Structure formats: structure tokens, C-alpha cells
Amino acid sequence: MTAVRTTALTAATAAACAVVLATAIPSAAINSYNATPAPERTEVGALVATWDNDGDPATPDRVDWVCSGTMVDTNTFLTAAHCTTDWPANVKFYVSLDQDVQSGLDKAAAEHPGDPAAVANAVAVQGTAHSHPAYPGPASDTHDISVIELPAAKAKARWSFTPAALPKAGALAALGPQGLDDTSFLVAGYGTQEAQRGPGGHTHPGGGVRMKAPVTYNALNDAWLRLAMTAPQGNGGACYGDSGGPNFATLAGKRTLVATTITGDTPCYATNVTYRLDTPGARAFLSPFVALP
Template sequence: MTAVRTTSALTAVTAAACAAVIATAIPSAAINSYHATPAPERTEVGALVATWDADGDPATPDRVDWVCSGTMIDADTFLTAAHCTTDWPENVRFYVSLDQDVQGGLDRAAAEHPGDPAAAARSVAVEGTARNHPGYPGPASDTHDISVVELPAEEVAARWSFTPAALPEAGALDALGPRGLNDASFVVAGYGTQEARRGPGGHTHPGGGVRMKAPVTFEALNPAWVRLGMTAPQGNGGACYGDSGGPNFATLNGRFTLVATTITGDTPCYATNVTYRLDSAGARDFLRPFVQLP
């Protein structure tokens, strides 16, 4: 079975909504510990933070957590996955942080603002508005699992310095052909947890909340998907829980390019990262109103 790469906080909120998806695939979320390294230089890569109600009183939020990963694709647009921004309680509010250690920031903010999740969120992130693909969830061939969070550019620029990720041209992965895809250098990044660890209580996924990166290799290309290998013997790392919506980069014609976003993979996070192509017509049609495409 595969697993959607979202954190436990999001999984709990969306359990009912994900039930239909789990029969075929479930979302995922973290960078494996093997062959992975911190990514402080990837300042365009950020974490999606949410506040929401969990006690039956929607008047005020009582929870805050980072839930997914994503990427700034221009000055005010954060790209992530639609399953990260749907099926939340009515009073959910979304924020984006480009900090290297989001979990550490939230821990400090919780101590500084006890009982005030909104203040904690504001201390580490900038609030925005989520825009989901109207066709999500679509069929397995193309689930339309893509979303953006629109942000106030001035507030983002006041807090972080970054260069937006370069997006691919239409059909860029098809144009590489089998040999070019096999030779391409792919890198996955995100804030997710590590691969499954055995313990007295069963498997756990430690870590998460810190921006990491790892090499991955090409496995297969479909009209809406690119599958990337993340097995350790091949020198790869990979995505896990919390990496949903996060970037998968490839060097195309000498340019470091955001070619796909993490959506799902195998449950223990050992083998395959299933990612949503950004060079497809469907992804480009969705993104066109929000960002200038190459």
C-alpha cells in the first residue's frame, strides 16, 4: 500500500475524506534519514502551517501545526498539494513559513504564547488564502492534487529572502526521453518525517519539521505523474510523511527546475516517491492564473 505524505495532524483531520483514497493510495511527508542533508540554501521551500478547531468550539482555534511542504513559485504564490488544503474544519486558517526549522519555531512560539495558536502561527509564518484545483479529487490517472496559497508579497519579503523556483516548460519531461530522464539529476526537498523505525510499540516515523533534501532517481513517467526511486542501495533518499506538496527538482538544460510535487508513496517510506508533474497541460492550466509560466 502507498501512503499520502501528510503529517499526523492533517491525517487525523482528513481521515474520513481520505478513506476513498486509501484504497489505492494515501499521501506522504518527510525526508528519509539516509543520504539526506539539511537544505538551508533552499530558501524557496517552505512549510504549510495551519490553525484549526479541535474541541467543538469553532469560534477560536485551539490547534496549530505544520502539516505539509511546498515551494514559492513567485513573490506571492506558494505551491502545495490539494489534499493538504481540503477537508479541514470550517475555521481553518493557512500560513506559510520559509524558516529552516519550523518545528523548533513553533515549539518556542507555544511557550511564548500559551493557549494562543493563532499568535504562535503568526510568529513563524505569514497567513494566506488557499486555492485548490476545482477538479480535485479527480480520477487516479490525474487526481488534480495541486493547490496554491496566495500570500501578501510584502509580508513575505519582509521576513525571508528567496528566489522563486523555476517552473518547467510544457512537456519538459517528455522531451527528455527515456535516456535523458535516466540521466537527469533529481532532488526531493521538504519538512517531512523519516522512514519507518521499529520499536516496542510498532513502527514510528521520527523527526520532521526541518527542511531537508535528498537525491532520488527516475523510475517511470505517466501523463500526470513521475515516479522517483528512493532506495538506499542506489544512493537515494526520499520523501515521507509531511513532504506532501513539497518540491522535486531536476536539472534541465543546466537549470535547477521544479518539475513535480510530492503526493504519495509506499507506507514505510523506503521505495518510491509518486509526484505530480508540473509540465503537464492540466497542471499548467491550473497554475496559469497565479504565475507566469515559461
Template sequence: MGVITRAVTVTAVAAAATLATATAVPAINSYNATPAPERTEVGALVATWDNDGNPATPDRVDWVCSGTMVDADTFLTAAHCTSDWPANVRFYVSLDQDVQTGLDNAAKKYPGDPTAIAKAVAVAGTSHTESGYPGNSADSHDIAVVQLPAKQVAARWTFKPATLPGAGQLDKLGPQALNATPFLVAGYGTQEAVNGPGGQTHPGGGVRMKAPVTFDALNKTWVRLAMTAPQGNGGACYGDSGGPNFATIGGKLVLVATTITGDSPCYATNVTYRLDTPTARTFLAPFVALP
């Protein structure tokens, strides 16, 4: 859903105030969700950027979206996660289970140094955003990758890259088979809306979580997945943008779509961008071997 979740300023006073109140809490949502330490291919997109009008040095750092390693050096995420940033934004990827605690600890160790904080938890990369983004309602082109130094990633984390779908694989299955297909969403995002005196808030975030979801609808570029609690589903929320939606097809977990948007309270529907379409495959082809 939304890209920015919680920004950590690195002025000494603001950092101290943030760290004094920050605690690691579950992501995705609070119902039917569990930690996902085994989903080591799922990571968080971390950014450093300028927020004080002096672009010479970044002064903010935070995790901002979710995503998935699809080979040794390619992190798949959403285009709206890598777009519309200040000119000096720098992207990093972390495959840590608890990115928020890592950032908090690094802020204590490296006060006032967002680059050092980011490097403490993540590896720097280069983003590539689909040139057609933002597209239109039929095809938003909302897909991006971050290319990473494979040796640096392998030195810090062990993971098996996600399996991408074949061309038109969801169309071949069709709605009837998809209704019987188990789906799983994962990411670092916040929880569903909580009502309070000041209105709705979305607590949590920064910890890799997973939740079951079920098929709702399929069209040209979108898969809509139900997040309704009575059916045993969980779901995605703010900060899960770019994160994976897996389907179990032929006994194998396949990364079929990425989280893009949904209902604002994060209770009903996860709207995800298909990865088996011509647009997605054309974009991905220069970066990863496609099935």
C-alpha cells in the same frame, strides 16, 4: 504522503507535555539526506484549526505539509494538504529552516493562542485548491496554491522563486534522458519507518531537508522517483506532501513535480505530480507566469 504529522494542542497542560519531549530532528529520511538551508524557496504549510467542537476559535496549530514559492506571492503545494479541514482552518506559510523549533518556542511564549503561535513563524495566506480534486488515478488534480501578501513575505525571508517547467518538458526529454537527469527532493517531512514495540513510527519532521532521488517511470500526470538507499538515494515521507521535486535540466534546477504519495514505510518510491501537464498549467496560469 500523509498531511498531518504532529498536532500541537494549545491547552496549557498538553502544550507543556508536547514541548517537554519535542526536539528538532532531521526530516525527509535519515539516509543520504542533508539539511537544505540554501533551498530558501522551499517552505512549510502551517495550519490553525478547531478540534474541540467550538469553531469560534481555533485550538490547534501545526506545520502540516511542504511546498515551494513559485513567485513573490504564490506558494505551491498539494490539494490534499488544503482539503478536508474544519471550516475555520487558516493557512500560513513559513520559509524558516526549522519550523518545528519555531512553533515550540512560540507555544511557550503564547500559550493557548494558536493564531499568535502561527504568526510567530509564518505569514497568513489564502488557499486555492484545484476544482477537479480528487480526480482519479489517471489525473488526481492534486495541486493547490496559497496566495500570500508579498510584502510581508519579503520582509521576513529572502528567496529566489523556483523555476517551473515548460509545457510537456518531461515528455520531450523522455525516459532515456530522464534516467541520466539528477533529481532532488526537499521538504519538512518525517523519516522512514522505525520498528518498535508498538509497531512502526516515523520520527522527526519540521526541519527543511533535501535528498537525491533517481528517475523510475513517467506517465500522463505522474513521475515516479526511486528512493532506494543502495543507489545513493534518499526520499520523501509523511509531511513532504506538496514539496518540490527538482530536476537539473540544461544546468538549471527546475521544479518538475510535487510530492503526493509513495510506499507507507517511505523506503522505495516517491510518487509525484507533474507540473508540465495541461491540468497543472491550466490551474497555475492565473497565479504565476508560466514558461
């Protein structure tokens, strides 16, 4: 695997916020090619964090959106464990289901200068993170999965959405190679665009707006689904900031959340490496938080 598709990886890199991605380690406003806005995907959201960045843990002094994710029931937001681990001790996580979370943060920052908590609360609902206890695991299965549990009443009061449908056990493997080739896949998220050349080198512009793009089957492993993002085939793809975001497949005529974006190639042109949700390990982690089919 290559670069992780997130805008905040560790306490050391958390200060590199979502709008300063040229030096970040990859995760995309969905790639610019073959992509469109996704206002109808109201179950897809952005993970927002507040944290300390000046050595004084008494109060947070940073706020930004850092990853993507999906509501899988009325109060459970599914994302990636690398989005919710290795932060300063006073980190707090929030979920926003707004179509344009970056504009919301910009507006709130102007209205609440110097108050990251007020900014976060203006655009998002605070929740409690639960990361897989075995993360980071071996490359064969890193256990890169986590959930944010929200107060159900607050989530319902803030947004109207239909939670994503999760897959049955072994749903992807049951399709077989031909069935996977014939399956329609869709990636969504808030991340940046593919690498673009400029005077200062490669940059990854955009981010903070919910987008979607078609992707196609590439390979299936015990824990991983690889999806092709190649433009000539009509695909789009994921990039920085799409970590934890959904990869949907149409199974038996139903749009199903089958995997979450984790990593891919550094310039975000070729492959989205996603964590399967139909495996015994993923289902065992999710079962305390959400009813599984």
C-alpha cells in the same frame, strides 16, 4: 498508489499533528539515509495551519505544520490539494520558510500559550488557499495541486528567497526514457523519516526541519513522475509531511521544480509518486497565479 504523504489528511485526522506520526497515513524529515539539511533551499517552505479541534468554531485551538511546498513567485506557495482540503470550516493557512519550523513553533507556543493564531503568526505568514476545483479526480490524474496566495509585502519583509523555476510545457516527456535516466533529481521537504521498528511497532521519527536528498528516475505517466528512493543506489526520499514539497530536476543546467510530492510506499523506502507540473492540466491550474515559461 499507496499512502498520501501528509501529516493532516481530513478533518478527522487533522488532530494527529506532525509530531505524532506513528498512526498517520504517510507523507518524511526526508529519509534519514543519503539526506542532508537544506538551508540554501530558501524557496522551500512548510504549510502551517490553525483549526478548531474542540467543537467550538469561534476560535482555533490547534496549530501545527502539516505539509511542505515551494514559493514559485514572490507571493505564491505551491503545495498539494490534499493538504488544503477537508478541514474544519475555520481553518487558516500560513506559510513558513524557516529552516527549522518545528523549533519555531515550539518556541512560539511557550511564548503564546493557548493562542494558536499568535503561534502561527510568529513563524509564518497567513495566506489564502486555492485548491484545484476538480480535486479529487480519478487515479490517472487526481488534480492534487493547490496554491497559497500570500501578501507579497509581508512575504518579502519576512524572508529572502529566489522563487523556484517552473518547467516548460512537456519538459519531462521531451527528455525521453534515456534523458530521464540521465537527469539529476532532488527532493526536499520537512517531513518525517522512513519507518523504524520499535517496541510499539513502526514509527516515523523526525520532521519539521527542511531537508533534501537525491532521487532517481523510475517512471513517467501522463500526470505522474515516479522517483526511486532506494538507499543502495545512493537515493534518499520523501515521507510523511513532504506532501506538496518540491522535486527538482536539472534541466539544461538549471534547477527546475518539475513535480510535487503526493504519495508513495507506506514505510517510505521505495518510491516517491509526484505530480507533474509540465502537463496541460497542471499548467492550466497554475496560469492564473504565476507566469509560466
